Amino acid sequence: MLRFDFSFMFEPNVKGGITEEEFSQIQPTMTRFVEEISREKPAFVKVLFDRNLMDAVEDLREWILNFDNFVVIGIGGSSLGAAALANALKPFDWNYLSKSERGGYLRIFFLENVDPDYTASVLDRIDPRYTIFNVVSKSGSTAECLAHYQIIRGLLEVRGLNPSEHIVFTTDPKKGLLRRIAEREKIVALDIPPELGGRFSVLSPVGLLPAMAIGVDIKALIDGAKDAYAKCVALDVWKNPAAMMAACHYLHKLKGRRISVMMPYSNRLYTLADWFRQLWAESLGKKYSLNGEEVYEGLTPIKALGVVDQHSQVQLYNEGPDDKTVTFVEVENFDRDILIPSIHDDEEISYLGGKRLSNLLRNELFGTERSLAFNNRPSMRVIFPSIDAYELGQFFMYYEFTTALMGKLLNINPYDQPGVELGKQITYSLMERKGFEKMAFPEPSKRVVIE
Numbered sequence: 001m002l003r004f005d006f007s008f009m010f011e012p013n014v015k016g017g018i019t020e021e022e023f024s025q026i027q028p029t030m031t032r033f034v035e036e037i038s039r040e041k042p043a044f045v046k047v048l049f050d051r052n053l054m055d056a057v058e059d060l061r062e063w064i065l066n067f068d069n070f071v072v073i074g075i076g077g078s079s080l081g082a083a084a085l086a087n088a089l090k091p092f093d094w095n096y097l098s099k100s101e102r103g104g105y106l107r108i109f110f111l112e113n114v115d116p117d118y119t120a121s122v123l124d125r126i127d128p129r130y131t132i133f134n135v136v137s138k139s140g141s142t143a144e145c146l147a148h149y150q151i152i153r154g155l156l157e158v159r160g161l162n163p164s165e166h167i168v169f170t171t172d173p174k175k176g177l178l179r180r181i182a183e184r185e186k187i188v189a190l191d192i193p194p195e196l197g198g199r200f201s202v203l204s205p206v207g208l209l210p211a212m213a214i215g216v217d218i219k220a221l222i223d224g225a226k227d228a229y230a231k232c233v234a235l236d237v238w239k240n241p242a243a244m245m246a247a248c249h250y251l252h253k254l255k256g257r258r259i260s261v262m263m264p265y266s267n268r269l270y271t272l273a274d275w276f277r278q279l280w281a282e283s284l285g286k287k288y289s290l291n292g293e294e295v296y297e298g299l300t301p302i303k304a305l306g307v308v309d310q311h312s313q314v315q316l317y318n319e320g321p322d323d324k325t326v327t328f329v330e331v332e333n334f335d336r337d338i339l340i341p342s343i344h345d346d347e348e349i350s351y352l353g354g355k356r357l358s359n360l361l362r363n364e365l366f367g368t369e370r371s372l373a374f375n376n377r378p379s380m381r382v383i384f385p386s387i388d389a390y391e392l393g394q395f396f397m398y399y400e401f402t403t404a405l406m407g408k409l410l411n412i413n414p415y416d417q418p419g420v421e422l423g424k425q426i427t428y429s430l431m432e433r434k435g436f437e438k439m440a441f442p443e444p445s446k447r448v449v450i451e
C-alpha cells in the first residue's frame, strides 16, 4: 500500500505548521465529511464497483491486440489519466520496442494538443492499417478532439480503410455527437457514466482501454483503488490518508499557502502531476460557493520534477513567499538501479563512487525536504513501495477522494467547470461555428505591442 508522511506539515517540525489544537478542531468536520461522501457515493467511487464497465473493455481485448499502434485522441480528463498510466507503467523506450518485445501489446500515442507540428509528427510514425484510434470525449463536442478525429478519418479514407474497423469511441452512453456517429456508422463505443466528470474518469473505460492495450493489469488498478477507498472511508482521520491530505492542505490554505506543489522524484511518476494539476485546478478553482456567494476559491497546483527542479525551483520554495505546500512523491524500489563506479579519488567526486543512483536520488529528496523544514516550509511525502498498477490505482483514488473532501471544506462544487466555457465559445465564434456568430468578446481598446 502507498504510505503517507505528514510530519513536516505539523508543528513543531515546521514553525508555522499545523498545531495540535488546529488539527483537533477540524477533526470532527473531517469525520462528518468522510461520512457524507461515503453515503453520497460519488460517481468516481461507483465506477469501481460497476463490473459492466470493466467487462466492456475486456470484451474488446482480442480485437484491440490485433493492432500495433493505439492512438488516444482526447484532451484533459480524456487523456491525462491514460498518459500518466502509460508513462508510469511502461519503459521510456516502449514505442521503439518490437511487438514481441512488448509482449504482444501496442505502442501508444496521444493526440491531445492541436499543435500541427506535433500532430503531424505522430501521424508520420503510425501506419493506419495497423492502428486503432480511441476517440475519447465525454461531451463529444470538444473541438480539439473532433479536429483530430476528422483528421484520422480523412487518413483512413484516403487509405480505403473502414473507420468502424479502426476506431473505438469512449463517450457518453446516450448523448453527444460521437454517440450519434457510433450509432449511425456502427462504430464501437464504450460508455463514460454520465455523472462521472472527465478529471475523475481514469478508472473508467477512459483510462482502462488504453491501459489494457499496452498490457497494464487493469484488475490490479481497480483493486488498488478499491483498497485505497476502504481507507478513505475510515472515520478516524489519523488513519485516513485522504482526510489527512485534505485537512492539511485546507489548514495551510488558511495560513496563506494556496499553492500546492507536487514533486515526484521519479520521471515515471512525473506525468501523474499533470493529472493532479487538472484534478486540483478544475475541481477547486470556483468563482461561486455552494451558497452562490462570489468566493474565487481554489488552490494552485504546480508540478516539479525531483531532482531536476532542485536546480530551478527550490530556491523559490525555500526563500520565496511562504505561500506553498510541497508534496514529494517518493519511490522506494525502482525496477532498475545503477552502481556509480569509483573513477577518481578527488574529494569532490569520490563520495559518489560505489553508491547507487537511487541512493543519491533518495538522499536528494530528504535533503530538499529538510531544507524546506529548516526554512519552516511545510511538506509531505507520498511513498510508493514500487511503481505498478496496484499502486497507481490507489494514488488515483486517494487524490480523487481528497479532492471531494476539499470541495466540502471550501464549500464549492468540485464536479463542474463553468469557467472553461467562455473561451470555447469565443473559439467557436472565431472558427465561424453556426450559432456563435454574434459572440461578443473583449478586444483591447489600448494596444500595447512591441514589434
Ligand SMILES: O=P(O)(O)OC[C@H]1O[C@](O)(CO)[C@@H](O)[C@@H]1O
Residues within 6 Å of the ligand: 075, 076, 077, 078, 136, 137, 138, 139, 140, 141, 142, 145, 198, 199, 282, 417, 420
Ligand atoms: O471529455 P471531453 O468532454 O472532450 O472534455 C475534455 C476536457 O475538457 C474539459 O471539459 C475542460 O475544457 C475538461 O473538464 C475535460 O476533461
